[in-house]
Amino acid sequence: GAGVSQSPSNKVTEKGKDVELRCDPISGHTALYWYRQSLGQGLEFLIYFQGNSAPDKSGLPSDRFSAERTGGSVSTLTIQRTQQEDSAVYLCASSLDLNTEAFFGQGTRLTVV
Amino acid sequence: TQLLEQSPQFLSIQEGENLTVYCNSSSVFSSLQWYRQEPGEGPVLLVTVVTGGEVKKLKRLTFQFGDARKDSSLHITAAQPGDTGLYLCAGPPAFRGAQKLVFGQGTRLTINP
Numbered sequence: 001g002a003g004v005s006q007s008p009s010n011k012v013t014e015k016g017k018d019v020e021l022r023c024d025p026i027s028g029h030t031a032l033y034w035y036r037q038s039l040g041q042g043l044e045f046l047i048y049f050q051g052n053s054a055p056d057k058s059g060l061p062s063d064r065f066s067a068e069r070t071g072g073s074v075s076t077l078t079i080q081r082t083q084q085e086d087s088a089v090y091l092c093a094s095s096l097d098l099n100t101e102a103f104f105g106q107g108t109r110l111t112v113v
Numbered sequence: 114t115q116l117l118e119q120s121p122q123f124l125s126i127q128e129g130e131n132l133t134v135y136c137n138s139s140s141v142f143s144s145l146q147w148y149r150q151e152p153g154e155g156p157v158l159l160v161t162v163v164t165g166g167e168v169k170k171l172k173r174l175t176f177q178f179g180d181a182r183k184d185s186s187l188h189i190t191a192a193q194p195g196d197t198g199l200y201l202c203a204g205p206p207a208f209r210g211a212q213k214l215v216f217g218q219g220t221r222l223t224i225n226p
Contacts, residue, residue, distance in 0.1 A: 004155075033214070042218035043156075043201065056213055091155055095214070098205045099143060102214055104155025 002026070006092050006105035013082055013112055021077040021108045025094030033093045033102065034067055034077050043091065049075065050098070082112045116140060117202055117217035125223040129191055134220040136202035137184045145178055145185045145204040150219075156201055182207070192224045 005024040013019050025032050034046040045059035049069040060066070064082075069075040079086055089109050093102040118137045126132055136145065144163045148156035160169050162178035162185060169176045173196075175188040189196055203216040 031213070035216075040221070042199070043216045045213075045216070048213045050212060053212075093155070098212065098214065101146065101158045101161065102148075102156075102203070104157070106153070106155050 004092055004094055004103050004105035006090075006108050008108060009106065010109045011111070013110070015084060015112055016081055018078065018080045019082055019110065021079075021090050021092075021110070023075045023077070023092030023094075023105060025073065025075070025092070026103055027073075029094035029096055029103075030072070031095045031097060031102075032069055032075050033095075034075070035091045035093070036061075037089045037091055037107070039088075046077070046090075079110075082110075084112045086110060087112045115218060116206065116215045117204070119200075119202060119217035119220050121220060122218065123221050123223075125225065126192060127225050128193060131188070131190050132192055132222070133186055133188045134200055134222070135184065135186050136217055139183065141182050141207040142204035143182075143207045145182075145202055146214075147176055147185070147187055148201040148203065150199040150201065151197075156199070189222075192222075194224045194226050197222060197224050 007022045030051045032049040035043040047067045048056040064080045067077045089107040091107045093104045095102045120135050144161055146161045147159045149159055150156040160176045165180045165182045167178045173190045177186050199219045199221050201219045203214050
């Protein structure tokens with residue numbers, strides 16, 4: 001597709017379960033970001049991948065959160081032992097490089113019940 | 114601590130009024146981008162300003178980059194309900210070693226008919 005694709009668009013899970021969120025960036029984009037957005041709030045940076053460099057994980061809120069990017073393309077954000085406070089919209093963005101426009105997916109709305 | 118501080122955080126005005134929102138930093142940025150996010154969507158780029166003192170216009174929206182490239186403003190003339198949304202500024206810091214796009218926390222704008 002032409003844009004950033006995220007799946008699933010909505011996910012309801014029970015507290016304590018693990019979830020995986022997927023992001024398909026725009027082909028050729030070397031930079032990939034994950035953000036979390038709580039209702040009515042701004043973007044909370046989670047993790048950043050740039051090419052083959054080590055990812056910047058400085059925004060991950062706890063060790064329950066992890067992400068990987070395979071082959072420099074698709075990325076998966078994994079949340080283990082989900083908690084109710086993890087409920088939010090998780091946004092993925094990609095860009096050609098540091099200085100160019102970030103294109104966002106429509107997000108995954110995660111609800112932990 | 115936010116590298117980019119946006120103000121105000123919330124703004125609710127009547128249709129037809131003018132408004133300005135601000136994006137400030139103590140650091141120099143290589144460029145600044147402005148995004149708008151509508152409900153249920155990811156942020157979408159409005160404009161990028163690159164040169165200190167640069168002014169760009171997008172219909173009723175005027176964007177300015179500060180001379181020292183540490184701040185930016187967005188002015189909307191004769192606001193309309195369609196301008197409602199979350200406005201985010203973002204940019205790559207110019208200091209050595211800066212590796213990722215940094216976002217402000219956003220200004221949530223509501224235009225009342």
